[in-house]
Amino acid sequence: MLTQEVKDVTRVACIGAGPIGGGWTAHFLAKGYKVKTYVHDTAEVEALKRLIENAWESLIEMGLSKGASLDNFSWSSDLEEVVEDAEFIQESVPEVLSLKQSFYKTLDSLVDPNVVIASSTSGLSMTDIQIHCENPGSTVVGHPFNPPYLLPLVEMIGGEKTNLQTIQWTKAFYEAAGKSLLVLKKEVPGFIATRLQEAIWREALHMVANGEATVEQIDQAVVNGPGPRWALMGPCEIFHVGGGEGGMAYCLDQFGPALKLPWTRLVAPELTSELRNEMVDGCERLSEGQDFASLTKKMNRGLVEIAKMKKEKFG
């Protein structure tokens, strides 16, 4: 066991006051924790407070946990003071490896080795980040999506020197704090969600750089096209539904040849029969045997609600 039973944790430290560090602060406050946030530059304090206050409006609507209060928030630009009695630490400093490494070296000297330090990194590896730590066992990646107080995903993966116990404890802690966990088996750069998002982002940058699309066209294409579906189903299940009654199998058989076409700058893998079957079997499991009509109804119900909500709230 690490220092605390998950259910007994009451004090969280957030390192970093940008949109992610501030977003985590709001999230943990809404879940009833006492949160102390490290602010590198006191000039950031006003923006941090505005961020938390704006977040709080949404969090009230989502429902606050028992005991949740903005009075449980404090900040400091003294790192030692921020972490001294923390029972869990969420680090969200800028995405520069040397900077993360130097923060972890300092934290390593300040923090009880039994307290977990989780990094919000979007894709750096914990094996690289923990390299200068004497006690790397309790460091782990816990990558959220912005805003961390509204999107539930956290991707978790340890570095080479992370203890298995840390992974287990942190998964339980995040779940108790209302997150949906994705525990990766391999330390892949960019994890899963960032890799997928980064592929879209890089294709978009190429298109703008080549005069193939404007920034506005790219955003319009997503929001009026595939975007609303992604709020409801992932890319695999969407194609499973898109394949009609034949599902993913029909879809791969029909669109398989399109994988050879230059429809993105990303070259596709060979569509071997193993890969084909893995995609088809995965979709069967995902859809839990629901047929095309049921899946379509589910998708459509969500799309109708999203369309109505957007019309009502955004005109």
Place this chain on the structure above:
Amino acid sequence: MLTQEVKDVTRVACIGAGPIGGGWTAHFLAKGYKVKTYVHDTAEVEALKRLIENAWESLIEMGLSKGASLDNFSWSSDLEEVVEDAEFIQESVPEVLSLKQSFYKTLDSLVDPNVVIASSTSGLSMTDIQIHCENPGSTVVGHPFNPPYLLPLVEMIGGEKTNLQTIQWTKAFYEAAGKSLLVLKKEVPGFIATRLQEAIWREALHMVANGEATVEQIDQAVVNGPGPRWALMGPCEIFHVGGGEGGMAYCLDQFGPALKLPWTRLVAPELTSELRNEMVDGCERLSEGQDFASLTKKMNRGLVEIAKMKKEKFG
């Protein structure tokens, strides 16, 4: 002018009875048109009817146009009969270039050159599709997203031999039929939305092929992570908000170096100062000068509604 004023069009032909052809059929019916659908194999008729009936439930909720009725639907497996009095033709046959070319050659011999034939192709070029037509001037790409009756996007682009007048007429016709148009300037394979979607899809296939993620993990990553944001904002504006008060400029300056990291198999373009400025200026235009707090409020309001709706409708 093509045969008809846009507002006088009453009869539409849909070629193809799969999810896209059937989805277009439902869309045009809901907008009050008489629709005749070409069914290649009569074995598909039952699935087509089920698709239209399921779509109709959602379309009633979205609001039917005056005169809309399922009684305006008919089908035939005789192509000539389907197109004989059509004033607009939407083609949605499988994504195989030789098949599309042969359909267009046949349609070319059957259809008045003043009637527009639009292709639902996800990424083939109209220059290639129209190659055997004697009257290619009125053929054009009109690419929808599935389901075409709920997602508004249509990407339009002509081939080399498409008349400018066809583009103008078809844009006006689709808009009258309730669609959001994106008229491309260049004939890029995969257009805009498919290219972006295909980049995600290929990265996902690579990850499954390499044992880096399961089908379930990929879908969970999108639905609980970036997915709900994409229903509300495109990838550019999302990073503009993600950059906090510094917006896209801060975001590119912080994450610029990450473009060199292997966070997807897609190599990024060089982040030149021209590209950086184009992204920053595009986001300023997109957000119409709204500041970080306003954009965050808008995004959060949508995310809260989506989260509540998903909880209520899907548990």
